[in-house]
Amino acid sequence: MNRKFTLIELLLVIAIIGILSSMLMPSLANARLKAMSSVCISNQRQVSIATQSYAMDNDEFGPTDNIDDHDHRWHQMLTSTYLPAGHLDKGASPVQACPNGLPLDAAWKSTIAMNSRITGKKQHGGETIQRSIAIASPSETCLLMDSYDAWRSTGNYNMNLKRLVTDGEPYVIARHLGKANMSYLDGSTKPKSVSFLLSTSDWNCVFWDPQQ
Numbered sequence: 001m002n003r004k005f006t007l008i009e010l011l012l013v014i015a016i017i018g019i020l021s022s023m024l025m026p027s028l029a030n031a032r033l034k035a036m037s038s039v040c041i042s043n044q045r046q047v048s049i050a051t052q053s054y055a056m057d058n059d060e061f062g063p064t065d066n067i068d069d070h071d072h073r074w075h076q077m078l079t080s081t082y083l084p085a086g087h088l089d090k091g092a093s094p095v096q097a098c099p100n101g102l103p104l105d106a107a108w109k110s111t112i113a114m115n116s117r118i119t120g121k122k123q124h125g126g127e128t129i130q131r132s133i134a135i136a137s138p139s140e141t142c143l144l145m146d147s148y149d150a151w152r153s154t155g156n157y158n159m160n161l162k163r164l165v166t167d168g169e170p171y172v173i174a175r176h177l178g179k180a181n182m183s184y185l186d187g188s189t190k191p192k193s194v195s196f197l198l199s200t201s202d203w204n205c206v207f208w209d210p211q212q
């Protein structure tokens with residue numbers, strides 16, 4: 001004799017499945033975010049290696065960047081020789097992309113930003129003098145970081161709560177479970193806390209300036 005489930009039993013099974021799903025969803029979401037963070041770290045490592053190779057061929061200077069000139073971008077100086085990874089629309093390289101960041105819909109945008117001291121950023125008539133990395137403290141000086149919005153250069157001016165956390169993903173810098181991925185000149189890449197990044201507001205410290 002076949003026994004059928006009663007309505008109460010079916011409702012109980014559905015309730016149990018719902019409870020289990022609600023318990024698993026946060027874990028699955030965190031696992032997905034960690035996987036996206038790992039992709040971002042991998043992309044930063046590729047850009048870091050390309051930048052070091054470029055510097056070896058250019059008297060220990062990294063690629064330059066002119067914010068006001070959309071035809072002169074640091075990644076353009078890397079992709080043809082040092083990052084042969086192909087291009088997205090209008091010239092942006094796929095390895096410039098953070099999966100948690102904004103889409104790269106223009107060639108001058110990047111969701112991985114390079115230290116403005118390294119690129120010698122020029123903007124609105126002002127200029128940050130480019131630093132050689134020849135006498136750098138490689139384990140202390142920032143090379144790359146998740147960008148604010150889709151800016152391709154970064155500096156101490158971005159190290160505030162608004163740009164780090166409060167503007168909301170995907171614009172903020174600390175978009176990987178409350179942390180930001182960053183790379184040092186020695187090639188190490190790791191997530192860093194908001195409190196650490198807030199402590200780097202001194203533009204003339206070794207974190208930003210490789211010649212300090």
